Amino acid sequence: MLKTADGVTEAGHVCFDNVQKSYDGETLVVKNLNLDIARGEFLTMLGPSGSGKTTCLMMLAGFESATFGEIRLDGQRIDNVAPHKRGIGMVFQNYALFPHMTVAENLAFPLRVRKMGQADVEKRVQRALDMVELSEFGSRMPAQLSGGQQQRVAVARALVFEPQLVLMDEPLGALDKNLREQMQYEIKHIHEQLGVTVVYVTHDQTEALTMSNRIAVFNDGKVQQLASPPDLYERPENAFVAAFIGENNKLMGKVEAIDGDTCKVVLDNGDKVTALKVNVDAVGDRTTLSLRPERVVIAPEGSADLDNVFEAEVRELIYLGDHIRTRVKVCGNDEFIVKVPNSSHSPDLARGAKVRIGWITQDCRALDA
Amino acid sequence: MAQADAGTEDLTRDASGQMVTADGVPLKQSLKRAERRRKLVAFGLVTPLLLFLLVVFIFPIGQMMWRSVDNPQVVNALPLTLEALEDWDGQGLPDEEVYAALASDFRTDMERARRDQFSGPLGVRLNYELSGARGAVARTVRNVPDFEAPYKEAFLDSHRLWGDVALWKVIEREGRPLTTAYYVAAMDREFDADGNIVMRDENRQIYINLYMRTLALSVAITVLTILLGFPIAYYMSILPMRYSNLLMIFVLLPFWTSLLVRTTAWIVLLQQQGVINESLVALGIIGDDGRFSLMYNMWGTIIAMTHILLPFMVLPLYSVMRTIPPSYVRAAKSLGATPFTAFRKVYLPQTLPGIGAGAVLVFIISIGYYITPALVGGQSGRMISNEIARHMQQSLNWGLAAALGTILLIGVLVLYWVYNRLVGAQNLKLG
Numbered sequence: 163m164l165k166t167a168d169g170v171t172e173a174g175h176v177c178f179d180n181v182q183k184s185y186d187g188e189t190l191v192v193k194n195l196n197l198d199i200a201r202g203e204f205l206t207m208l209g210p211s212g213s214g215k216t217t218c219l220m221m222l223a224g225f226e227s228a229t230f231g232e233i234r235l236d237g238q239r240i241d242n243v244a245p246h247k248r249g250i251g252m253v254f255q256n257y258a259l260f261p262h263m264t265v266a267e268n269l270a271f272p273l274r275v276r277k278m279g280q281a282d283v284e285k286r287v288q289r290a291l292d293m294v295e296l297s298e299f300g301s302r303m304p305a306q307l308s309g310g311q312q313q314r315v316a317v318a319r320a321l322v323f324e325p326q327l328v329l330m331d332e333p334l335g336a337l338d339k340n341l342r343e344q345m346q347y348e349i350k351h352i353h354e355q356l357g358v359t360v361v362y363v364t365h366d367q368t369e370a371l372t373m374s375n376r377i378a379v380f381n382d383g384k385v386q387q388l389a390s391p392p393d394l395y396e397r398p399e400n401a402f403v404a405a406f407i408g409e410n411n412k413l414m415g416k417v418e419a420i421d422g423d424t425c426k427v428v429l430d431n432g433d434k435v436t437a438l439k440v441n442v443d444a445v446g447d448r449t450t451l452s453l454r455p456e457r458v459v460i461a462p463e464g465s466a467d468l469d470n471v472f473e474a475e476v477r478e479l480i481y482l483g484d485h486i487r488t489r490v491k492v493c494g495n496d497e498f499i500v501k502v503p504n505s506s507h508s509p510d511l512a513r514g515a516k517v518r519i520g521w522i523t524q525d526c527r528a529l530d531a
Numbered sequence: 532m533a534q535a536d537a538g539t540e541d542l543t544r545d546a547s548g549q550m551v552t553a554d555g556v557p558l559k560q561s562l563k564r565a566e567r568r569r570k571l572v573a574f575g576l577v578t579p580l581l582l583f584l585l586v587v588f589i590f591p592i593g594q595m596m597w598r599s600v601d602n603p604q605v606v607n608a609l610p611l612t613l614e615a616l617e618d619w620d621g622q623g624l625p626d627e628e629v630y631a632a633l634a635s636d637f638r639t640d641m642e643r644a645r646r647d648q649f650s651g652p653l654g655v656r657l658n659y660e661l662s663g664a665r666g667a668v669a670r671t672v673r674n675v676p677d678f679e680a681p682y683k684e685a686f687l688d689s690h691r692l693w694g695d696v697a698l699w700k701v702i703e704r705e706g707r708p709l710t711t712a713y714y715v716a717a718m719d720r721e722f723d724a725d726g727n728i729v730m731r732d733e734n735r736q737i738y739i740n741l742y743m744r745t746l747a748l749s750v751a752i753t754v755l756t757i758l759l760g761f762p763i764a765y766y767m768s769i770l771p772m773r774y775s776n777l778l779m780i781f782v783l784l785p786f787w788t789s790l791l792v793r794t795t796a797w798i799v800l801l802q803q804q805g806v807i808n809e810s811l812v813a814l815g816i817i818g819d820d821g822r823f824s825l826m827y828n829m830w831g832t833i834i835a836m837t838h839i840l841l842p843f844m845v846l847p848l849y850s851v852m853r854t855i856p857p858s859y860v861r862a863a864k865s866l867g868a869t870p871f872t873a874f875r876k877v878y879l880p881q882t883l884p885g886i887g888a889g890a891v892l893v894f895i896i897s898i899g900y901y902i903t904p905a906l907v908g909g910q911s912g913r914m915i916s917n918e919i920a921r922h923m924q925q926s927l928n929w930g931l932a933a934a935l936g937t938i939l940l941i942g943v944l945v946l947y948w949v950y951n952r953l954v955g956a957q958n959l960k961l962g
Contacts, residue, residue: 225861245864246873258862262880271876272866323867 174237175201175359176222176327181231183217191217193383195231199361201326204353206362208370209380210406218380219329219363224248235327246275251320251328251358255335257312259304265315266291266300272323290318293352310341317349321356330362334369346372367407371395379403400441401529404452411458411498413451417442417528425528427451431494436469437528448531455487455499457525460509461518468520474498476515486511492519592940599933602710604656605702608649609636613706616699625699630682637675659928660701660712660722667692700726713934738918738935742942745914748832749897753844755837756893757886760844764885767845768852775849782845785838794906797835801825801907827909835903840896844889851885887954895943915939 176199183192192214199205207215220226222233224245233241240248259268269287278286291297294314304312313333320328330349334342350373353360364370370377371391379386379394379402387394387403398404405412415429425439427449435451442449461471474492486502488511500519502508511517550558606613611632619625640650650672657664667690678685686693704726705712715721715728719736723729730736763782767775785793800806808822817823825831855878863873901916908914915935922932 223861223865225864244870245861246867246869248865249867250865252862252865254858254862256856256858258856258858260859260863260877260881271863271868275866275868275872319866329865 174198175203175235176361177232177234177237178218178222179232179234181218181221181228181233183214183221183226184229190229191383192221195385197378197385197388199359201359202357204350204360204362204373204375206364206370206374206377207380208364208367208377208406209386210365213380214383215363215365215378215380216331219331219361222361223250223252223329249323249325249327251323251325253313253316253320253328253330253333255332257304257316257333257336259312259315259319261304263304264300265296265302265304265307268304268315269300269319269322272319276323286322290322293321293355294318294348309337310345313337313345314348317352321352321358325358327359327361330360332364333362334364334366342369343372349373371407379406381406397440398452398527398529401450401452401531404450404527404529409455409499411453411455411495413453413493413495414531415449415451417445417447417449420445424523425449427528429493433472433493435493435526436523437526438524440527441529449528450531452527452529453521453525455501456485458500458519458521460488460500460502460511461520469523470526471518471520474517474519476511476513476517479511479513490517490519595933596937596940597933598929599713599937600709600711601930602656602705602708602712604649604652605706606708608640608653609633609702609706611636612702616703616706619699619703621700621703624683624694624696627681627683630686630693631680633686634675634678634682637672641672641676655927656705657698657701659716659931660705661692661695661698663692664698664701666690667698697724700724710930713930714938716931717934717938738915741913741915741918742938744829745898745916745939748829748836748912748914749894751833752836752840752897753890753894755833756841756844757890759837760841760848760889761882761886764845764848764852767849768855769857779849782842786842790839790902790906793838794835794903797831797907798826801831801834826907828911829908830912831907831909832904832912832914835907836897836900839903840893843892843896847888847892848882848885851882851888855881883954887950891947891950895947898943899939 176197178195178197181192181195182190184190191212195214195218197218207218209215217226221228221241224240224243228241231241232239235248235250259265260271263271266287269290270283273283273286287300288297291300294317296311296314296318299307299311299315304315307315316333317330320330333349334345337345346369349360353373362370362373371394374391376388376390377394378388381402386406387399389397389399394403395408398407401412404410413427413429413435415427415435417425418428418434419426420439420442423439424436425442427435427437429435429451437449437451459468461468472492474490476488476490477496478489480487480489483504485504486508488500488502489496490498490500492498502511509517552558552561609632612629615629615632616625619629637650640648643649650668654665654668657668671686671689671693674685674689678689692698700722704722712722717738719731719739720728721731763778767778767782770778798805802808803822803824803826805826807825808817811817812819812822823830825834859877859881860873863877864870868876898914899916900914901920904912904914905917905920908917916939919932919935919939922928922935
């Protein structure tokens with residue numbers, strides 16, 4: 163079930179082994195989680211709220227206990243170790259900078275509780291401040307900093323005691339869009355510089371795609387897919403992942419015939435489509451076909467190199483500069499989106515026009531229903 | 532380009548360089564006009580309360596402070612005598628001239644309608660300084676119509692105190708419209724024969740001890756409410772809202788119960804034959820002769836007042852703790868702090884505004900508390916407010932009551948000032 167992304171060879175820095183978690187004794191919020199995180203990896207837990215991703219992070223940090231299973235750090239069980247003895251850095255959603263301490267005191271806190279000498283503390287605090295480019299801000303109170311600056315201090319504080327593992331719980335959730343993008347790069351660069359293992363929780367797929375080595379997509383207490391960002395986007399393994407990551411066209415139907423890697427699917431309106439067999443087992447199964455909008459082409463009359471070509475009717479056109487988002491009705495689905503590039507040889511479309519659209523078999527993935 | 536610049540300059544600045552609006556009115560004046568309406572509204576909103584406070588709070592407190600120095604009795608009753616006394620050297624009894632003036636003053640007073648007479652208040656006033664003086668004045672005033680010269684003998688015959696230099700010294704000292712005598716008495720001091728302020732006899736010193744006891748009891752009660760209130764406020768702050776509301780009702784229950792009902796309950800519980808003592812004896816923990824006296828002494832005051840004032844500590848603490856997200860303590864732990872260090876270095880400092888507000892409330896309320904010590908305090912649980920009330924209601928020495936009250940007020944203000952210097956009033960969070 164677990165794949166290791168390219169370039170990450172050393173496995174098992176952090177290991178979830180059959181971990182289950184229940185709050186009320188009736189339902190499991192985390193169902194049988196198995197996850198290996200490699201040293202130095204940037205792994206993102208991505209999922210909608212209530213999917214169990216934050217619970218997993220809290221179990222790793224020690225603020226929630228696992229109901230069943232083991233969590234190991236470097237081969238040592240940590241699920242019975244108190245949070246303050248785990249030596250795991252953590253960045254919180256609301257930063258959690260201590261409001262009654264200056265920035266420097268906040269950064270010194272993890273060093274002082276470790277009884278580090280004064281000179282060492284000062285040196286490390288200054289180095290941490292330099293790292294996040296806040297050298298002059300040591301004597302400020304957190305409330306005197308902007309949101310982005312507070313975020314940088316929170317990151318620096320989680321790293322200043324040189325933990326092997328840093329957890330981040332939606333750290334950029336409170337920032338505005340521009341700042342969030344900038345911080346994404348900064349955190350990514352810090353990760354690359356220091357080589358620490360980062361486990362990052364977010365519900366923002368762009369953030370996950372930008373920053374991660376691998377992404378674990380959570381839904382309903384389970385990891386739906388664990389893969390590198392390109393894999394996740396281009397080769398989703400089930401309907402949830404296909405729908406959750408990026409934009410996606412769905413066509414529902416039934417498998418009519420299986421032929422090696424491909425299969426023939428009869429859609430609900432009777433049209434027949436050839437698709438890549440990904441997550442269907444047998445003839446007669448219900449299936450969801452997943453198709454990215456940018457992989458659909460508006461086919462000129464008579465072009466025949468596409469495996470699937472259908473008659474469509476243009477319902478709506480939205481001009482978005484670099485492309486024209488075109489909603490068409492095809493195969494009985496009138497929420498079908500096609501991204502038409504804004505280039506000189508793209509056809510001129512008008513609402514109500516009849517066009518032929520098509521796609522190749524490799525781009526159309528037959529997933530679970 | 533330059534022209535355009537000059538054009539905008541003309542619009543926004545007048546000749547002297549002041550900012551002006553489009554129609555040429557100086558910007559400041561225009562702003563003031565716009566703000567005036569808002570100020571009027573604000574003033575209108577606070578005026579009723581301001582007037583109310585003026586009438587029922589500030590004016591009475593001013594009256595009280597005035598009463599602590601106001602001294603009209605001798606001046607009103609004995610104008611001629613005081614004039615005659617100006618030549619007295621303070622050694623030995625005054626001359627015949629002074630006694631004649633005194634007789635004249637008393638006769639003038641007898642001619643006034645009975646309820647306008649000054650001799651009654653005079654007797655009371657002199658009696659504060661010298662016991663027996665009231666009797667001397669009362670008897671002599673009755674006899675004065677029959678006095679004939681030489682008056683000195685007549686007065687000495689009427690009452691022996693008129694032959695006491697001490698009384699004349701009191702009349703001379705208090706023959707001024709303002710006095711410090713009430714404050715001198717309130718500080719357990721008195722005037723000696725030479726008019727110097729000295730400490731009273733040990734067995735007549737009351738008030739300083741009482742102030743100290745009031746202070747000590749208030750501090751003890753404040754500390755107890757912090758110790759008892761902090762855990763429950765913390766627990767309520769981490770509970771879901773509906774449970775914490777239920778607990779809050781229990782915390783507020785003392786507020787909703789009549790003080791007399793509670794007092795009865797304490798008597799049932801705390802007295803020598805009460806529930807607590809009987810239970811301890813029955814369990815064999817204490818002997819029958821070793822019963823604790825928990826009532827009608829200091830312990831009664833401390834127990835009862837801690838109970839009453841607990842909500843004043845819990846409410847501000849709770850409201851502060853509710854706003855402290857659990858992620859702070861979590862962050863501290865993830866950074867390596869033990870639970871105790873996380874509490875002491877991260878959680879506790881953030882609750883200080885609540886502790887401060889609760890402590891100031893409880894302390895200031897308890898330092899002036901009256902009814903509970905009066906009901907369950909007995910002798911050793913009395914506080915300064917009980918003494919003030921006694922002077923208001925029984926001894927009717929309002930001047931002394933006012934002096935004691937003013938000292939209490941100033942003491943509280945000084946403590947508040949010290950607190951403000953140490954903690955900062957802006958750090959209080961009352962709700």
